[in-house]
Amino acid sequence: MTVLTWVAGVSLLAWVWLLLAQGFFWRTDVRLPGSAADPGGGAEAWPTVAVVVPARDEAAVLPLSLPSLLAQDYPGRAEVFLIDDGSTDGTGDTARSLGALHGGLPLTVASPGELPAGWTGKLWGVRHGIALATERTGAEYLLLTDADIAHEPDSLRALVAAARAADLDMVSLMARLRVETVWERLIVPAFVYFFAQLYPFRWINRPGGRTAAAAGGCVLIRRSAVEAARVPESIRHAVIDDVALARAVKGGGGRIWLGLADRVDSVRPYPDLGELWRMVSRSAYAQLRHNPAVLAATVAGLVLVYLVPPLAALGAAAAGAWPLCALGAAAWAVMAATYLPMLRYYRQPLWLAPLLPFTAALYLLMTVDSAVQHYRGRGAAWKGRTYARPDAPV
Structure with a gap:
């Protein structure tokens, strides 16, 4: 005893x-910084934003998420680039149909081509989306958001206003995940709780602090910070790409911020424990x-x-x-x-x-x-792909 x-x-x-x-x-009061008022001067006063959505076999959730991006009430210029990474369920066609049906922001659907060795699928899609968006729009900011994330109409405006008001290079929101089934109630809130325990938001948001993390479902990042950190090339092998992205940006001197979302939600269901x-x-x-x-x-x-x-x-x-x-x-x-x-x-x-x-x-x-599963050769498997350790031979 x-x-x-x-x-x-x-x-x-x-x-x-x-x-x-x-x-x-354990506190949940770290929310999006108070947004700045309209800077005046009309739409030209707001920076151009390109929304990059990497997607692989996401036809089931796109009708719940993509229309919310197309309907963004953003005063400046914004375009959506959905990168269909070899989907077999008609993701690209679904996206085009939704764009034609709902209108709103201009939508481009493209393919990144064959996945090269040493890259994860999501980051390969992000790379292609950033390159395409830069060529088409010269955007000052990029919104990297997952295909299962739905945004309220003022989400983009609030993200940009907060980033400009606090002079942040990267603003990330931990989307509110779906909680409906018994297993989701037991596991999903704890997932965010454990994440915050590993990466306390206040430490992440402290200038000069060493702790860095982001929530990959919703990341607004200044394009100059992307170029300075050489992302996504510098983190092309990362399975936990959001944390790797935050470390790259903060390590390069960028100012980052992470908080809980009020108006950004994941629509992906997790109906069972499996x-x-x-x-x-x-x-x-x-x-x-x-x-x-x-x-x-x-x-x-x-x-x-x-x-x-x-x-x-x-x-x-x-x-x-x-x-x-x-x-x-x-x-x-x-x-x-x-x-x-x-x-x-x-x-x-x-x-x-x-x-x-x-x-x-x-x-x-x-x-x-x-x-x-890792030692059986089935680790880090997602959407039909299995990724090796970063230091494993290609």
Whole structure:
């Protein structure tokens, strides 16, 4: 019992530290900076923006997302470039039909050609889209957004205004993910919670800070920052491309910002556990740099921080070991309290907060499975493609 009590005490101390010293990651008040007023002078005062949408087999979600981009109420010039990366479900034709049906911003549908070795499909599409947009529009800003992201009509205006008001080179919004099924309720809010724990938004947004991350579904970036960071060429192999992009831009001296979205939503459904499992496990081991030692430390950390508190509280209560029970219950209570703001943000019942250890256990298993799939040669698989480690021979 003495050893278990010490372990539970360390877990409680870890939660106190996370609560107070990890950039207040659990708060959900990091939202888009106050947008600037119309600068005056009409449309010419607003910079030209090119919206680049890489897409592969996205015909099912495009009717829910692409019309929202075409309907953007942006005072300046803006064009949409959808890059169809070898889709087999008619993605390109669907996009053209939606463009003809809805009108709005000019739409160009193009193909990036055969994927070369050493590139991920999304970044190859982004590269082609940026080159095409630069040639056609000379855009000052680029909005990189995924095919499953829907934007309210004022989204682009707000992003550009915020970037200009704060002189930011990159503004990224963590789109509100869909939460409708039982498994989405259990896993999706925790996904954003864990992301913020790894990359506290306040640390990311601090000028001169070393922490860098972005949300790849919605990134507004100054084209000069793209050129200075030599992206996407410099990160062409990155599976977790949004974090790699943020590091490249911030490492090159650019100012970046990341926050939670109010009016940008993902429309992609994850109806069952299998879909969510694949979404997490495809990149989890890449996040750990394919390092077995880091994997072992991550598993140990997840057990200590998320699983020890409920096991100590419930097991010690059954055994009548009340000091151990008190330590476990206190750590569990702090954990649940830090999860409440995210549940409120996702408009979910607050009784889900004590279930966070169960969700963490699922993420632990997903992470281990990601490593197993990697060593079986099936790691980082997405949309029919499997990507090797960055240092693997091509």
